[in-house]
Amino acid sequence: MADIRIESVTKYYGSQAALRGVSLDVHNGEFVALLGPSGCGKTTLLRAVAGLDRQTNGRIEIGGRDVSDLPPRSRGLAMVFQNYAVFPHLRVRDNIAFGLLMTGTAKDRIERQVARAAALMHIEALLDRYPVQLSGGQRQRVAVARALAVEPAVLLMDEPLSNLDALLRLEMRTELKAVLASARTTTLYVTHDQTEAMGLADRIAIMHEGRIEQIGSPLEIYRQPKSIFVGGFIGNPPMNFLRLPVSGSVVRLGTLILNPPAGINGPVMLGIRPEDLEVAETGAGFAFRVHVPEPLGPHILLTGDVEGQSMRVAVAPDRVMQPGDVVMLRPNTARLSWMNPDTGLALENS
Amino acid sequence: MRGQTLRPYLLIMPSLAFLLLLFFVPLVQTVALAFSTTTGTGVGNFVQMLDDLDFRDSVRNTFGLVLCVVPLQLLAALGMSMMLRHVRWGRDIILWIWTIPLGISDLAAGLVWLAILTDKGYLNTILFEVGVISGPQSWLTYETPGALFLAILTAEFWRATAIVFVVLVAGVQLIPREYEEAASVFGATAWQRFRRVTLPLLRPSIQTALILRTVLAFEAFAVVLAVGGRNFPVLVSQAYLWQFTNQNYNVAACYAVLVTLVSLAATLVILIALRPRAGESA
Ligand SMILES: Nc1ncnc2c1ncn2[C@@H]1O[C@H](COP(=O)(O)OP(=O)(O)O)[C@@H](O)[C@H]1O
Numbered sequence: 001m002a003d004i005r006i007e008s009v010t011k012y013y014g015s016q017a018a019l020r021g022v023s024l025d026v027h028n029g030e031f032v033a034l035l036g037p038s039g040c041g042k043t044t045l046l047r048a049v050a051g052l053d054r055q056t057n058g059r060i061e062i063g064g065r066d067v068s069d070l071p072p073r074s075r076g077l078a079m080v081f082q083n084y085a086v087f088p089h090l091r092v093r094d095n096i097a098f099g100l101l102m103t104g105t106a107k108d109r110i111e112r113q114v115a116r117a118a119a120l121m122h123i124e125a126l127l128d129r130y131p132v133q134l135s136g137g138q139r140q141r142v143a144v145a146r147a148l149a150v151e152p153a154v155l156l157m158d159e160p161l162s163n164l165d166a167l168l169r170l171e172m173r174t175e176l177k178a179v180l181a182s183a184r185t186t187t188l189y190v191t192h193d194q195t196e197a198m199g200l201a202d203r204i205a206i207m208h209e210g211r212i213e214q215i216g217s218p219l220e221i222y223r224q225p226k227s228i229f230v231g232g233f234i235g236n237p238p239m240n241f242l243r244l245p246v247s248g249s250v251v252r253l254g255t256l257i258l259n260p261p262a263g264i265n266g267p268v269m270l271g272i273r274p275e276d277l278e279v280a281e282t283g284a285g286f287a288f289r290v291h292v293p294e295p296l297g298p299h300i301l302l303t304g305d306v307e308g309q310s311m312r313v314a315v316a317p318d319r320v321m322q323p324g325d326v327v328m329l330r331p332n333t334a335r336l337s338w339m340n341p342d343t344g345l346a347l348e349n350s
Numbered sequence: 351m352r353g354q355t356l357r358p359y360l361l362i363m364p365s366l367a368f369l370l371l372l373f374f375v376p377l378v379q380t381v382a383l384a385f386s387t388t389t390g391t392g393v394g395n396f397v398q399m400l401d402d403l404d405f406r407d408s409v410r411n412t413f414g415l416v417l418c419v420v421p422l423q424l425l426a427a428l429g430m431s432m433m434l435r436h437v438r439w440g441r442d443i444i445l446w447i448w449t450i451p452l453g454i455s456d457l458a459a460g461l462v463w464l465a466i467l468t469d470k471g472y473l474n475t476i477l478f479e480v481g482v483i484s485g486p487q488s489w490l491t492y493e494t495p496g497a498l499f500l501a502i503l504t505a506e507f508w509r510a511t512a513i514v515f516v517v518l519v520a521g522v523q524l525i526p527r528e529y530e531e532a533a534s535v536f537g538a539t540a541w542q543r544f545r546r547v548t549l550p551l552l553r554p555s556i557q558t559a560l561i562l563r564t565v566l567a568f569e570a571f572a573v574v575l576a577v578g579g580r581n582f583p584v585l586v587s588q589a590y591l592w593q594f595t596n597q598n599y600n601v602a603a604c605y606a607v608l609v610t611l612v613s614l615a616a617t618l619v620i621l622i623a624l625r626p627r628a629g630e631s632a
Pocket residue numbers: 013017018036037038039040041042043044045
């Protein structure tokens with residue numbers, strides 16, 4: 001068991017910055033997901049923690065020990081690679097035993113650990129096969145079993161589910177969560193899939209262009225995005241942003257009068273999640289013109305515009321909508337986000 | 351439709367004809383030659399080959415050379431291709447220099463080493479200049495079989511390690527880095543990574559390189575002849591001798607058949623020794 005402390009880590013490839021000063025604490029036994037679009041530096045950060053690449057500046061501590069200059073094998077961690085990296089020349093059994101064998105573990109203990117890891121990942125029947133005889137999902141299980149077998153203090157995973165088909169991904173996600181929760185292994189998990197991050201992680205670190213933009217529990221990230229980027233990245237469909245003028249310290253939207261954080265002049269960005277809007281049969285609201293209605297089952301997704309600004313709305317599936325319809329909408333005022341349109345950062349309610 | 355199905359065969363035909371004409375026909379002719387005697391068909395030529403005064407020496411020299419030079423070349427080429435992976439700057443230049451011997455003909459290579467190693471050669475001159483020896487030393491004579499063997503070994507090693515190296519480098523580049531990275535994360539030292547991951551994954555390339563190199567080593571001729579002359583008979587040089595000096599084409603053919611059989615046997619041994627284990631590949 002160990003915690004990970006990442007302090008002001010930067011990484012340059014030539015003159016190009018892949019990490020621009022990342023600090024992150026992963027507590028003992030915690031599951032943190034690094035979430036961000038492709039190319040934002042997630043893999044680079046994970047590889048620096050693993051010791052596969054050296055960071056340009058900054059410190060990385062594991063279990064209170066500065067590991068910045070230690071080779072991967074001395075860092076006491078295990079890793080699941082995106083393409084699994086299951087050794088093709090070894091049987092599943094020897095793949096899972098690999099880490100234990102390298103550290104000179106006694107034979108009977110290796111056997112016990114392999115059996116246990118194989119049981120956890122439900123691959124007991126595959127132990128004598130070679131990787132070419134396995135499906136993608138089975139190889140993935142072997143990769144996880146190999147990591148679990150060494151009972152690592154720290155587990156790193158780089159998009160371990162991204163090569164699986166949707167159904168298998170959902171199944172593995174649930175299983176991973178159960179297995180890792182019972183092991184209480186400190187886990188740093190890289191993904192670009194927000195559902196995965198939300199479903200698995202204790203905390204999510206949103207990365208953007210080599211920086212951590214926000215870190216918090218899945219619900220915090222979802223409810224209180226600290227920037228337009230985070231709001232627009234999280235949620236499916238993502239948060240809507242309307243650019244609105246502030247006059248007399250209030251914002252008018254249709255017949256609604258909204259209160260942004262105090263002391264704002266000029267325009268603000270109002271963030272509203274599609275599901276935080278409801279149809280206003282009576283009372284105050286704003287007019288929304290439907291362009292495309294998509295009945296998705298649990299709700300109808302409406303794409304349209306408000307005073308010329310585009311917006312997506314998820315409404316209850318109990319009404320028929322046509323393109324061109326105009327409906328009155330009202331937001332849940334407790335769930336509004338206010339952003340500075342120039343900096344893209346959230347305005348604090350003071 | 352008929353023209354469509356015939357076309358591939360028509361296109362392949364010239365290469366088949368070329369191979370058949372220039373490989374199988376001479377092969378059959380050679381075998382026929384080896385077995386034809388003045389009294390009909392028989393093994394008389396082979397008996398004459400066995401009675402050849404230099405036969406035992408040529409067998410011993412050939413196998414001695416192959417068994418020494420091929421493993422050495424494999425080790426060196428493995429080392430070179432492993433080192434090259436850690437080079438960032440000038441990788442191409444190093445690769446280029448290491449493969450220069452590939453572009454030099456056998457005979458030229460032999461003559462280069464002859465110029466270095468004769469009693470008036472560069473090595474003698476240098477050793478004399480620095481005072482290690484007091485006069486010209488002869489290494490390439492019948493009286494110095496050890497030195498002669500070492501000289502030919504060195505020349506052959508210098509000339510033909512590059513071909514092993516090139517095959518291995520190509521193989522190394524095919525191995526995804528992730529395997530070694532996984533190994534290092536799971537606690538493997540540099541040696542363990544090489545021994546447990548890289549080497550097994552490189553086995554198909556090692557197999558190819560070994561077969562290629564072993565067959566060529568059994569046929570080593572120009573370098574041996576240039577450096578060793580008559581003092582270091584090998585199977586192929588004996589074939590040459592019987593063909594052109596003794597003008598006995600039948601015994602020469604026997605030597606040629608023997609070389610072919612030995613090469614085939616060596617190929618078979620390597621194929622079996624380094625075959626993929628059951629189930630390992632699809
Ligand atoms: N070996 C490398 N050489 C040069 N640039 C790299 C290298 N690895 C990654 N990068 C760059 O660093 C940035 C971050 O990459 P990466 O960490 O792989 O992103 P992610 O995993 O979030 O998709 C990208 O812009 C990528 O092009």
